[in-house]
Amino acid sequence: MNKIQKKIWMLAAVVLFIMAAIWITLTFYNQKTQNKYNDILQRYLQMNEVTTASQQLITDLNNYLLIPTPANLERLNGSKEDFRKSKYKITSLRNSENDFALTNYKNLIDSLIETTDRSIMYKSENEAEASAKEFSEATRISKYISEMTLTLIDTELKTYDRFYRQIIEQSADLKKLGIWLLLLITFLLLLLTYWFSLSITRPVQKLTQAANELSKGRFDLEIKVDSNDEISFLAETFDRMRININNLISEIQQKAQLEHELQQSKLLLKESQLRGLQSQINPHFLFNTLNTLSKKAYLDGSEETSDLLVSVAGLLRYNLKRMDKPVTLNEELVVLRQYMDIQKARFTDRLHLYMDIDESCLDVQIPGLTLQPIIENAVIHGVEPREEGGSILVRILDEGDFVRIEIADDGPGIPSTKIKQILQENDFQTDGESTGIGFVNVVKRLRLFYSLEDVLAIESKGKGTTVVMKIPKTRRIE
Template sequence: MTTIQKKIWLLVSVVLLIMGVIWLTLTYYNQKTQEQSNEILQRYLRMNEVTSASQQMITDLNNFLLNPTINQKKQVERSIHHIEEVQQDVAQLRNAENEFSVTNYIHLIDSLIETTNRSIMFSEEQEMEGSTNEFNEANRISKYISEMTLTILDRELKTYNLVYRDIIKQSEELEKLGIWLLLLITVVLLLATYWFSLSITRPIHQLTRAANELSKGRFNEQIQVKSNDEIAFLAKTFDEMRININDLIVEIQQKAQLEHELQQSKLLLKESQLKSLQSQINPHFLFNTLNTLSKKAYLDGAEETSDLLVSVAGLLRYNLKRIDRSVTLFEEVIVLNQYMEIQKARFTDRLKFESYIDESCLHVKIPGLTLQPIIENAVIHAIEPEEDGGTIFFSIKKNGAWIIIEIEDSGKGMSQEKMEQLLKGRIVPSDGHSTGIGFQNVVKRLELFYGMENLVTIDSQEGRGTKVIIQIPNSLEEQYHDEASNC
């Protein structure tokens, strides 16, 4: 993990590296220019040293001739030794351009030394005329050396004119290089500073946005911070805290939902038990009576009356015993047909019932007494109030993984507000026609049975009828059916 302290040291290292590179570059160019300048200067100094040495030697020789002592002779010998050293230095200045001139220059120095030695020799032999002639010759050679020095220096100046210009040009380029390096340093430092600040501020901004989202109660969004320093560790810890809080909230919601569903189940159970108690007034006596009347009507030739009594007995038996358990759609359809036979006998031609049933769907489990209350609502609110009656359409069909049950009537329909009230259980029947299993009761039992919501929808408009649509899963595990049926 890269820490913020490491990032700071990295930035300092980059700055030091750039400064080091600039220092080395400037030092290199400065050293190179200085070496060229020193080389040329040394050439001039050596040439000038020859002139000075030759003149000094003439002076020392003159002093010796005027006062031929041992000390004066030693001084002349030192001058000769010095000019010989200078001669060796001048020999190193020889190149292709000045080889001829420097060679003659060296020969002149040799001639000066020889003439000086002969003058000393003639002086020691007391040949004053010869000594004076040699001195005059040495003085002439010294002057010629001075003139030739100036000539060679002038030629050197012309030869190194381009070198001087190169040095000036290099100085100008070095100045430009310094400006460009200054700009480069500025740009690099700005970029490095921006990158460094961004690597710290961006994760902090991301963490701030995540904190704002959490303050708004949005605990489902993951906290992601793109960093590899201490801020990333802080973000990871912050995300773990978010997960723990979210899990706690979900757990509380689930507990509240379970408590709500348990309360609803208790209310539904109490309601069903109450309705069951109200309707179970000596049921065996009532069933036996209806069966007796059915047989009596059949013996008397009233077959329709007999069938009607059988339907009433079957419907009553189903209502009393099937509400607390799951049944198949096949059983629901049978009792639905029995109910419609009773209503057709009541309304005769005023009631028309049309159905379409996909028999491959009839094996599916469903809570008992689910379809009859919805059909009953359609009869009460769509058929009974109309003088000419109406039509009820019933269908069961398969749609992929779902079974779609549709119950549609040709009544006057209802408003959007009334549909919402019906789905929320705010409309309570007051005319005594209902079986006691209200519409909201059916909706709740379906949700509890399948563990899903929004299984029932209503499509209606005022003046064009009402359609109730129930969608249920095509298959459920038998164990789940058993557990749901025991709720």
């Protein structure tokens, strides 16, 4: 089905929709009127039901007084119960017009039930005269109920007389509305037909004008036809040559812009490198100062302090040189031992380090400052909080094409939610000291360095934490 056919079907659908809307509106109005008629009729039937129930009650009472058998008494009780139910039904009929009359009506119903009960009671006590007197009173009340029913029905007729007149007026208005709707639908159909014809003829006229311009050699004017049918395809065919020329000019301009941006980027890169060198002046000054303090401590006989300063200086120098380039596992282990020497000076016998190293794996490349932040995390969270201290195990194993690195502590462990945050590379707050690199940073750099997602795993169940890194011996560059 082509686009023009779809437009025709759309026009037909609009007409059907308008007709359906009118039908639904009229149906709703008729149903509403019918429901109102049913409500009024139901009110009349409920009032008449009270009269019928009262007469049936008098009849059953008379039968029981004449023949006081259990069967007649049972029928009498049933009639009395039906009469009592009819009282509850007429409660919903109350309105401002019949409020007082309906109250008296309900009192008459109660009086008839009480009179009937007294007549039955006197009959059971063999007081025939009193029972007959109460029967006469019940008969009189039943007549009052019949008369009151007629009065209420007459009131209802007067009340709903306005409603009947409104229905007649609305019927007349509905006829007028039907005429106006017919005129409106006719106007809308004419409008839709005109719009539909324009949607076909206007694109054809534009396409004809564009063909005339092309025949005159004017290739700089855009051939644009606002249509969503097959005519737009013809316009695109005419416009293709002009678009190709414009694209060629745009490509030349873009290349010139890219060359300009490249020159600007080179200048910015040189400026950033200069600033980077300037930012390293203070750390280098601190490194040289630590070396001077180490020599002075050694000359003063404080060899332990001198060794500690040497470890700090080595760690600082490693941080300055190795952040932006890969290193070997051997270099990482050297800086790891320097860091642990510093921590042992702090924790003394509370900190124990065990290492199981496969020497054949030490030449494998790894991002700089990978192991030290993990060890630091184990010291801060696995050893420092415990008064008795703790142990850290570093194991490096050869697994064919991969090197397995395990760093385990016997601390309190890591909650599963925090493990999930780390592996999803979500930053979180940690207490204690930090190198500024961070566990999440290590995860990001490992995944970028090896182009692998499962390069690191964390195992922690109740007690202790083990960080497992599976490092490929050969990098896969994407």
